Amino acid sequence: MDRDIGGIRCSEVLARLGDVLEGDLLEADRARITTHVAGCVECRRFGVRYADLVAALRTSDVPPAVAAALDARLRVR
Amino acid sequence: MHLAAGGDARAFETLVTRYRGRVYHVALAITGDESAAEDALQETFLAVHRNAATFGGVAFRAWLYTIARHAALRSRRRQVPVPVADETLEALGEAAGWGADDELDGATLRTRLAGAIAQLGAEDREVLALRDLEERTTHETAAALGLSLQATKSRLHRARLRLAAKLRGEHHGS
Numbered sequence A: 001m002d003r004d005i006g007g008i009r010c011s012e013v014l015a016r017l018g019d020v021l022e023g024d025l026l027e028a029d030r031a032r033i034t035t036h037v038a039g040c041v042e043c044r045r046f047g048v049r050y051a052d053l054v055a056a057l058r059t060s061d062v063p064p065a066v067a068a069a070l071d072a073r074l075r076v077r
Numbered sequence B: 001m002h003l004a005a006g007g008d009a010r011a012f013e014t015l016v017t018r019y020r021g022r023v024y025h026v027a028l029a030i031t032g033d034e035s036a037a038e039d040a041l042q043e044t045f046l047a048v049h050r051n052a053a054t055f056g057g058v059a060f061r062a063w064l065y066t067i068a069r070h071a072a073l074r075s076r077r078r079q080v081p082v083p084v085a086d087e088t089l090e091a092l093g094e095a096a097g098w099g100a101d102d103e104l105d106g107a108t109l110r111t112r113l114a115g116a117i118a119q120l121g122a123e124d125r126e127v128l129a130l131r132d133l134e135e136r137t138t139h140e141t142a143a144a145l146g147l148s149l150q151a152t153k154s155r156l157h158r159a160r161l162r163l164a165a166k167l168r169g170e171h172h173g174s
């Protein structure tokens, strides 16, 4: 999987995913990546996975058993 | 929770609910151990409660994560170093599902997150803690790690890909 679509290869899109998420791209790069992703289902799918992962970290909760133990510990005091 | 009366108790409960996930995962990132992280989580909110006067201040998050980091360092057990292989980005991507057509639904992702973080090496865990869990800026993360911006971004990207690979690993033998 390393196709040239929109003047940029899948591997270059992969390398720039963090910058895409940050909005940290030059206009010309943004345009090429946007064109690539519009025409490449693999990069689109992986881009969503990458963004979902970062979102999960930033909104993570504790496992239910950990929440219950925390609640019990705070209650005892 | 019955730590404080009335509105204060509710405020504290709201705070715990809002931050417990990130505090737990930061502690997990520091300790690499789920039970040590759980101890640190409890110690952190007990300490927050003892210092209740500082609730909700502007610098609250920074203060909270400082407490969490200290608690995590105290509960940290001996760690087995995980060697960080110098793989190509494409190889890391493929392990993370780049080019694959398998799906990882949100609920599964959240359920496996702690276990996957615990499997990462200390360098990967640290950059994820700073940038993605504590939500420090890239500049602050770079300063904390003593790295250039570019090196910080690269380490973060690779850590996220390794984490994605661990999350996927239970289905695909990582």
Ligand SMILES: [Zn+2]
Pocket (backbone or CB within 6 Å): A003, A009, A010, A013, A036, A040, A042, A043, A044
């Ligand atoms: Zn592509």
